[in-house]
Amino acid sequence: MQTLLNTLYVMTPHAYAHLENATVRIDVEREKRLQVPLHHLSSIVCFGNIMVSPALMHRLADEGKSLVLLDDRGRFKARLEGPVTGNILLRQAQHQCAANPGFALSFARACLAGKLRNSRHVLLRAAREANDSAEEQALTRIADDLAASLRALSVGLDLDTLRGVEGEAAKNYFSAMNHVLKPQIRSAFAFTGRTRRPPLDPINALLSFLYSMLMNDCRSALESVGLDPQLGFLHVVRPGRAALALDLMEEFRPYLADRLALTLINRNQLSPGDFDHREGGAVLLNERGRKTVVVAYQERKQEELQHPLLDTKTSIGLLPLLQARFMARTMRGEMESYLPFVVR
Numbered sequence: 001m002q003t004l005l006n007t008l009y010v011m012t013p014h015a016y017a018h019l020e021n022a023t024v025r026i027d028v029e030r031e032k033r034l035q036v037p038l039h040h041l042s043s044i045v046c047f048g049n050i051m052v053s054p055a056l057m058h059r060l061a062d063e064g065k066s067l068v069l070l071d072d073r074g075r076f077k078a079r080l081e082g083p084v085t086g087n088i089l090l091r092q093a094q095h096q097c098a099a100n101p102g103f104a105l106s107f108a109r110a111c112l113a114g115k116l117r118n119s120r121h122v123l124l125r126a127a128r129e130a131n132d133s134a135e136e137q138a139l140t141r142i143a144d145d146l147a148a149s150l151r152a153l154s155v156g157l158d159l160d161t162l163r164g165v166e167g168e169a170a171k172n173y174f175s176a177m178n179h180v181l182k183p184q185i186r187s188a189f190a191f192t193g194r195t196r197r198p199p200l201d202p203i204n205a206l207l208s209f210l211y212s213m214l215m216n217d218c219r220s221a222l223e224s225v226g227l228d229p230q231l232g233f234l235h236v237v238r239p240g241r242a243a244l245a246l247d248l249m250e251e252f253r254p255y256l257a258d259r260l261a262l263t264l265i266n267r268n269q270l271s272p273g274d275f276d277h278r279e280g281g282a283v284l285l286n287e288r289g290r291k292t293v294v295v296a297y298q299e300r301k302q303e304e305l306q307h308p309l310l311d312t313k314t315s316i317g318l319l320p321l322l323q324a325r326f327m328a329r330t331m332r333g334e335m336e337s338y339l340p341f342v343v344r
Contacts, residue, residue: 006040006042007217007298009045010045010046011291012033012050012287014051015050016051016053017046017050018056020035023038024037043216044065044066045213045216046067047290048071050069064081066220067079068216076212090225093332094227095231097233098231105159106338107330107337108247109153109154111247111251111338113150114341115254116153118342118343119173120150122180122254122259123173123176124143126180127139138179142172146169146172149165170194177191180262182266191203196208198281198282199282199283201283202270202275203261204283205283205284205285206264206265206270206285209285209290210297218246218252219242219245221320221321222244224321224324229242229245231243232244233247248324251340251342252320255343269296301316303316307322323341326338
């Protein structure tokens with residue numbers, strides 16, 4: 001039996017989240033908008049200017065549930081959690097692995113291989129569904145370029161080389177995004193490449209928002225199995241950066257975020273009116289757009305698939321947790337090497 005606890009996303013400006021008996025109540029202008037049993041939740045994520053009562057903070061900490069604060073762009077600000085209950089022996093093993101250059105290289109290579117394989121899957125699927133032969137050929141050609149990047153990963157001798165291969169592959173991959181969009185939509189959602197801090201077009205704003213939610217899920221998954229999300233292998237360790245969560249996130253970007261972003265746009269579930277344009281060129285999802293994306297993301301996590309390694313059905317939302325467990329087993333020496341999630 002599998003249990004998929006939900007994340008509550010609070011996005012309405014000036015909303016007030018507080019505890020009422022054993023429920024979380026959300027008020028806006030002193031009127032109740034939502035009430036959810038606390039035991040149904042694994043975490044609460046607040047976007048922008050949201051008020052949270054001290055009683056709710058204490059209750060979340062007592063029950064091991066997290067409170068995450070993001071700004072209105074979806075960028076991480078802070079996280080409140082109770083005492084760390086991670087397995088000290090596992091964390092010792094993690095630190096020993098981080099000090100082993102051979103392990104770090106192998107682990108990073110696996111993370112990137114998962115990302116590139118899943119990126120190819122997105123493009124090849126789009127190529128099969130393309131109505132124009134020229135676009136089919138363009139998507140197939142870029143997918144072939146990613147296959148070449150995969151081969152380059154296998155012979156990379158250091159982390160900087162792997163990061164360089166990934167950077168070039170990402171540039172090629174994002175160059176294909178316009179080919180995946182329906183022709184009648186492209187003028188409204190023109191995409192010229194990945195931009196961040198701030199995103200400069202609607203697709204970049206949508207991707208950044210989805211990546212923020214995915215990042216929170218990956219970090220929670222690592223903490224739940226006892227790993228330190230700060231100590232990664234592919235991403236450089238620095239204060240305040242959840243490097244291992246970023247490592248875990250790589251294999252899920254194409255499948256859980258990019259595909260959902262493209263689907264929302266192609267199915268007209270998002271329109272240009274769901275985005276705000278700010279001074280300086282920044283583009284952000286507005287409140288209506290954020291709600292649409294959050295609902296779609298939560299629904300996507302409830303879907304099931306056949307896990308390629310476990311040969312059993314599992315909820316998509318549980319994938320980061322399963323992969324975090326594989327990471328832990330690899331660091332303990334129970335698995336020869338880390339096996340990333342690859343969609344089939």
